[in-house]
Amino acid sequence: MTTGVGPGGVGTGTxxxxxxxxxxxxxxxxxxxxRPARTPGERVAALLQRNAAPVVLVVVGLFxxxxxxxxxxxxxxxxxxxxxxxxxxxxxxxxFVIVTGGIDLSVGSVFALGGVLAAIGAQRGPVAGLLLPLGxxxxxxxxxxxxxxxxxxxxxxxTLAGLLGVRGLVYAVTDEGATTNxxxxxxxxxxxxxxxxxxxxxxxxxxxxLFVVLGVLLTRTRFGLxxxxxxxxxxxxxxxxVPVERSTTLVYVLSATLAGFAGMLVAAQASSGVxxxxxxxxxxxxxxxxxxxxxxxxxxxxxxxxxxxxxxxxVIQNIINLIxxxxxxxxxxxxxxxxxxxxxxxxxLSRRQRL
Amino acid sequence: MTSVRTQPARPAAPFAGxxxxxxxxxxxxxxxxxxxxxxxLLLYNLFFSDGFxxxxxxxxxxxxxxxxxxxxxxxAMVIGTEGIDLSVGAVMSIAAALLPLYLGYGxxxxxxxxxxxxxxxxxxxxxxxxxxxxxxxVATLALLVGGRxxxxxLADGQSKEIRNPDLLGFATARVLGIPAPFLLAAVLAVxxxxxxxxxxxxxxxxxxxxxxxxxxLAGLPVRRxxxxxxxxxxxxxxxxxxxxxxxxxxxxxxxxxxxxxxxAITAVVVGGTPLSGGRVRVLGTVAxxxxxxxxxxxxxxxxxxxxxxxxxxxxxxxxxVALQRPRRQT
Numbered sequence: 253m254t255t256g257v258g259p260g261g262v263g264t265g266t267x268x269x270x271x272x273x274x275x276x277x278x279x280x281x282x283x284x285x286x287r288p289a290r291t292p293g294e295r296v297a298a299l300l301q302r303n304a305a306p307v308v309l310v311v312v313g314l315f316x317x318x319x320x321x322x323x324x325x326x327x328x329x330x331x332x333x334x335x336x337x338x339x340x341x342x343x344x345x346x347x348f349v350i351v352t353g354g355i356d357l358s359v360g361s362v363f364a365l366g367g368v369l370a371a372i373g374a375q376r377g378p379v380a381g382l383l384l385p386l387g388x389x390x391x392x393x394x395x396x397x398x399x400x401x402x403x404x405x406x407x408x409x410x411t412l413a414g415l416l417g418v419r420g421l422v423y424a425v426t427d428e429g430a431t432t433n434x435x436x437x438x439x440x441x442x443x444x445x446x447x448x449x450x451x452x453x454x455x456x457x458x459x460x461x462l463f464v465v466l467g468v469l470l471t472r473t474r475f476g477l478x479x480x481x482x483x484x485x486x487x488x489x490x491x492x493x494v495p496v497e498r499s500t501t502l503v504y505v506l507s508a509t510l511a512g513f514a515g516m517l518v519a520a521q522a523s524s525g526v527x528x529x530x531x532x533x534x535x536x537x538x539x540x541x542x543x544x545x546x547x548x549x550x551x552x553x554x555x556x557x558x559x560x561x562x563x564x565x566x567v568i569q570n571i572i573n574l575i576x577x578x579x580x581x582x583x584x585x586x587x588x589x590x591x592x593x594x595x596x597x598x599x600x601l602s603r604r605q606r607l
Numbered sequence: 608m609t610s611v612r613t614q615p616a617r618p619a620a621p622f623a624g625x626x627x628x629x630x631x632x633x634x635x636x637x638x639x640x641x642x643x644x645x646x647x648l649l650l651y652n653l654f655f656s657d658g659f660x661x662x663x664x665x666x667x668x669x670x671x672x673x674x675x676x677x678x679x680x681x682x683a684m685v686i687g688t689e690g691i692d693l694s695v696g697a698v699m700s701i702a703a704a705l706l707p708l709y710l711g712y713g714x715x716x717x718x719x720x721x722x723x724x725x726x727x728x729x730x731x732x733x734x735x736x737x738x739x740x741x742x743x744x745v746a747t748l749a750l751l752v753g754g755r756x757x758x759x760x761l762a763d764g765q766s767k768e769i770r771n772p773d774l775l776g777f778a779t780a781r782v783l784g785i786p787a788p789f790l791l792a793a794v795l796a797v798x799x800x801x802x803x804x805x806x807x808x809x810x811x812x813x814x815x816x817x818x819x820x821x822x823x824l825a826g827l828p829v830r831r832x833x834x835x836x837x838x839x840x841x842x843x844x845x846x847x848x849x850x851x852x853x854x855x856x857x858x859x860x861x862x863x864x865x866x867x868x869x870x871a872i873t874a875v876v877v878g879g880t881p882l883s884g885g886r887v888r889v890l891g892t893v894a895x896x897x898x899x900x901x902x903x904x905x906x907x908x909x910x911x912x913x914x915x916x917x918x919x920x921x922x923x924x925x926x927x928v929a930l931q932r933p934r935r936q937t
Contacts, residue, residue, distance in 0.1 A: 585757050
């Protein structure tokens, strides 16, 4: 359990010594935000807020391992990891959006659009199968991003309209959902969603690779750091010279592209694009991000926490499946309860830090 | 130096050219666009849609709008406090799950239990928002995620037939030719309108939506008012769930109220209530709900596929919000 707390603890612990080294402070924006937290109580509060998800994940994982023999089998873990990969891609994008203080409710619909367009495109070759979904989904994100960043409309409403409109678009290109588009049986794209590499499912490798790439993008680049500034205080960020409109727009492009890519992978796994998938997927993604310790008010958040949040949701789902006698509806009940508990704890902890 | 610079530029900058007229048009459209659009749509149907403007069809439209309308009334109050209630659809499904379980004890106890359940859901939301200071989107998201699952657990995942004659009679009854459920919704709209406009409670609600910090400093009971607003929204959602279940003649906890929060938010926003709080337009909300319903009915009567109807609804939301957008200060 202590290993779960370790990395975050080091990050927070080094802050008081940091002023001598400007580079360290500038890079660790999250830590910089928490600099006023000095007393041990406040430090523990900050630590818990950032690391609740990994700790709970370890506890729940141990519980599952000790209770169910089947849980730790290679096959089961591989399936859970693959299942989590698709949600992880969406949740990565959601983390970026939420760090800027926004929200993207359209990802569930964009996810379905990505899958359907991938199947349609794949019938004209693998390149079209790759570019059509990613391109169109990026355009959807661009449109939403422009309306939010340039026209100043609330992200919540714009992406709500996106949720409706994109789902309508999905049904429009599939004859009201009557057509199921299938990938050609020899399409190389199918390999993205199925099969294993070194014993681990390919979608899991993709999710891990993107975790590294996006993690670097969020914490080690000018663009990523500007997002924290925007989420913390948009007008101040503008005065600092951060290109607020451009960065905000790009965040929604990223979120939609990742959601479309996740949809493409799921479609490749099922070898067909199904129009009615992904309903409510945005809720799972937001829940994972929030459980992972990213503040919905913006300005703070980590991809690692999000990944832990995703895994936590999926492990809980797996446990409920393994119990077997429980109705699958319990899964959403447990997710909802987790969400409340985490949010309440977060709120109480952040209030404690402020005092 | 700044004073020298700004002096000549000042008179020209804020209200030059055609701006005031455009601004006035924007404000008019924002405040009355929903009525204009509804009138235009009905006129269009009068001339171009066969069999749309008939007593039977209009009655049907009024009947169909009821659940969204009732939910939207609560949503309007919540949005008036600068909040949002995403859990309404889940509360409707909880209502649908509970209703058949308690109908055996009689209609009145069953309805009371369902209303109480709705109020408890609202209390949960309200406590999270008002006492713990959780953002309304997140606070109500939890119930949206978990509520429908809870309903399915309560109902054991099953749809149950409703046989109570009083309830079924209410769903099909007419008073003066108007469907009884719509009359109930209209009464609720009047009550909400009076509460918002004519009572101290309503003024507090709007004050909190305008500036919650200032309201608190002015000594208003912010927490209590916020909690009651969410309780009202939850209770109204439960009423909507009862009416919708009665009309279906069967409980459907897995589907009932799914995405109703979107339609309700659309109705409220299209009706001219700003998302930034401090203002509630109840009549506009009623017109907004009717507009969405009639629009959908019109598109269906012209054999426009449902997917297009959805895209149109999305465009309308964006248009309404674009009109509401305050003019940029820069």
